[in-house]
Structure formats: C-alpha cells, structure tokens
Amino acid sequence: MTIHVFTPARYYNVLTAAPAVLTVAPSDTIETATVDAHGLDAQRNQVTPPGNPMTGPFFVMGAEPGDTLVVHLEAITPNRTYGWSNAMLAPNVVDPDFVPELPWPPKGERRRSYWEVDVAAGVASLVEPVVPGGLTLPLAPMLGCFGVAPAGGEAISTATSGPHGGNMDYRGFVAGVTVYFPVFVPGALFFLGDGHALQGDGEIAGAGVEVSCDVRFTLDLQKGRRIRWPRGETPTHLFTVGNARPLDQALQHATTEMVRWLQDEYGLSPMHAQTLLGQAVEYEIGNVFDPAYTIVCKLEKRWLPE
Structure with missing residues (x-):
C-alpha cells in the first residue's frame, strides 16, 4: 500500500472520462482536499467556478468495466471555520399552497446562512441570521458528491446523480463507511467533492453546511463483481x-x-x-x-x- 498526498490544481463540474490526475494501485491511500460547492478553498479563495467542483479523477490500475470500485472513506475533516447554507426550504418540499409563505429573498438574491465551524469542539454555530438563543449543531462531515466516470462517454453534471454516483447528498457518506461503485470505464476514474460539515436528511434546503475539506480515502478493486447501483457498508448495516x-x-x-x-x-x-x-x-x-x-x-x- 502506498499513501499519495495530492494537491488539486483543477476541478471538474462533470463526472466523465477526463484525463486522470493521479494513477494508483488497488489498496493505495490518497490524502487530498476538496473545495466547497461554490468553488471556495480552505482560504475562502474562489479557485474554480461554482457547481459542486470535483477533485480528481483518480485512475485505479486494473479497473475495467464489470468490476467494482471500493472506496473506504477514512477521514473527512473541514479545513476552515467558515461554512454556508441556505436559509429557505426548497419549494418542492412543502405544500404548493404554502410556497408563497416561504421567506423569499429579493429577485436575483438567495437566502444564505453563515456558520462558524469548530472542528476541535465538534460543532457548527449559526452566525447569520441571528436566532433567539442561538443555534449550535454537532458536526457530521460527509461528502455530498462523489463517484466514477459514467458509461458511454457521457459527461454528467455534478448537479445530479445516477448509477455512477454523483450528487447524492446522503448524510450517511461519512468517515468509516465503505462505498462500492460499478466500474464503467478503464481505471474507474474516481471523483470526489461537495463536503458538508453537517446536513439534515433530504438536503431539503438545497444545501448542507457547505465547507471545504481534507479527505483521506483508500481505493480498492473487486475484479469481476458486477453491481448496477452504488452500494455501501457500515459496521452495522448494508445499504444500496x-x-x-x-x-x-x-x-x-x-x-x-x-x-x-x-x-x-x-x-x-x-x-x-x-x-x-x-x-x-x-x-x-x-x-x-x-x-x-x-x-x-x-x-x-x-x-x-x-
């Protein structure tokens, strides 16, 4: 097993068969960083256009269509204290007759919330808008968007998801989880990004507490194991x-x-x-x-x- 420390220099807003940024062997570990969904890095610099920019892709030697890529998520750590989220629910998660009552912003603007992320204390505290008594929630860092290059030469936006993974926004994709992806192209071409310091089920406001992250993961390969959709495993559960x-x-x-x-x-x-x-x-x-x-x-x- 080799540990690779990779510093990204460019990012992708699609999952596709792009040139690999790093080639690794099965069982190798990668330590890298992700930017947030707006393309802001650990210093809050805009280093790439917004839209769930992905770090990668990583080429796994020996991976071929019909195999399964194994991703062991070992550490997902916010690497800055600034996080942001949306302050209004998505209109599609409430009754249609309630939509006009949502706190709509002025035309052309969005309702944002801003958070102080304290990794040492394990919490995120709401800074704006100010609410009575304040609001502090426990951190549960996760990846909102990650997966492999899809089949057929497709380039699929990081706004959505499919059999290849992508923007699934499942709060269970935390450190300690193993995730399995079907391999569609040689090398699998694994991407990751869209870190959240925490998020509720459903991402019903259209965002978690969005933040850049340091990530450590190990890539492995199961030859000849054909799956159709992402799978996962925790110490207690299987999930699909x-x-x-x-x-x-x-x-x-x-x-x-x-x-x-x-x-x-x-x-x-x-x-x-x-x-x-x-x-x-x-x-x-x-x-x-x-x-x-x-x-x-x-x-x-x-x-x-x-």
Whole structure:
C-alpha cells in the first residue's frame, strides 16, 4: 500500500472520462482536499467556478468495466471555520399552497446562512441570521458528491446523480463507511467533492453546511463483481442507493439492488430475501432537491446468515 498526498490544481463540474490526475494501485491511500460547492478553498479563495467542483479523477490500475470500485472513506475533516447554507426550504418540499409563505429573498438574491465551524469542539454555530438563543449543531462531515466516470462517454453534471454516483447528498457518506461503485470505464476514474460539515436528511434546503475539506480515502478493486447501483457498508448495516426522479423510481432502484445483493452474494432464496426485506428494511432519504432524488435502502447485518 502506498499513501499519495495530492494537491488539486483543477476541478471538474462533470463526472466523465477526463484525463486522470493521479494513477494508483488497488489498496493505495490518497490524502487530498476538496473545495466547497461554490468553488471556495480552505482560504475562502474562489479557485474554480461554482457547481459542486470535483477533485480528481483518480485512475485505479486494473479497473475495467464489470468490476467494482471500493472506496473506504477514512477521514473527512473541514479545513476552515467558515461554512454556508441556505436559509429557505426548497419549494418542492412543502405544500404548493404554502410556497408563497416561504421567506423569499429579493429577485436575483438567495437566502444564505453563515456558520462558524469548530472542528476541535465538534460543532457548527449559526452566525447569520441571528436566532433567539442561538443555534449550535454537532458536526457530521460527509461528502455530498462523489463517484466514477459514467458509461458511454457521457459527461454528467455534478448537479445530479445516477448509477455512477454523483450528487447524492446522503448524510450517511461519512468517515468509516465503505462505498462500492460499478466500474464503467478503464481505471474507474474516481471523483470526489461537495463536503458538508453537517446536513439534515433530504438536503431539503438545497444545501448542507457547505465547507471545504481534507479527505483521506483508500481505493480498492473487486475484479469481476458486477453491481448496477452504488452500494455501501457500515459496521452495522448494508445499504444500496437509488438515484432517480420521481422518488418512487429511486426507491425501486435501491430496493432491487438490495434484493440482488442478498440473493447473488449472500445466497438467500428469493422468498427468504424478500420476506426479510419486507419486515426488516430501513429507508433513508439522501436528497429530494437535486434533479435526481436519492433513496437509500438499508438492512442490519445481524439479520444475515452466519
């Protein structure tokens, strides 16, 4: 295993088969940095245009279509004290007749919130707007957007997501989680960015507490393991990710991927797998703001066969 320390010099607003910035072997570790969703770095300098700029892509030797890329998220650490978010809910998450009552800003402006991010204390405190009694929330750093180059020579915006990953905004993508992506192009070409100091389920305001981050992760490879949608694993759960709109289609993708996982790799019969999911499945909403919504299908590992 080799540890690579990589300092990005350019960023991508699409996931595509772009020239690799670094070639690594399976089991290598990378330490790098991401900018925030507006392209601001650790010094709050605008170093790239906004729109979820991605660091990468990283080429994994030996990765070919039909394989699975394994991403071990080891550390995600905000590297500045300034964070920002939106101060108004997305209109699509409230009843239509309530939309006029949202705190709309003047035309051409957006409602922003500003936060003080204290990594040592493990909290983020709201600075603006000022609210009675203040507001301080625990940090839960995560990656909002990451994944691999898609198939077919596509260049897919970091505003959305699909089988390749992308802008999923799932608050469960934290340090300690292992994520699996299908490989569509030689080398997989892995990108990452859009760090959040914290975020609620669904990203219902259209942003978490957006911040630049230092990230440490290890890339590995499973040859010949073909998956269709992103998968993940924590010490207690398996999970699968579906990205689509409408929301029920995202749920269908995530549920189908979990059924396949249980039947193909854990040896459960269709009746066993589907009866188990019917009574033990858990769902989480990754996001209901982006062009494609994200649903996460989860199952506790304790229900799996020995």
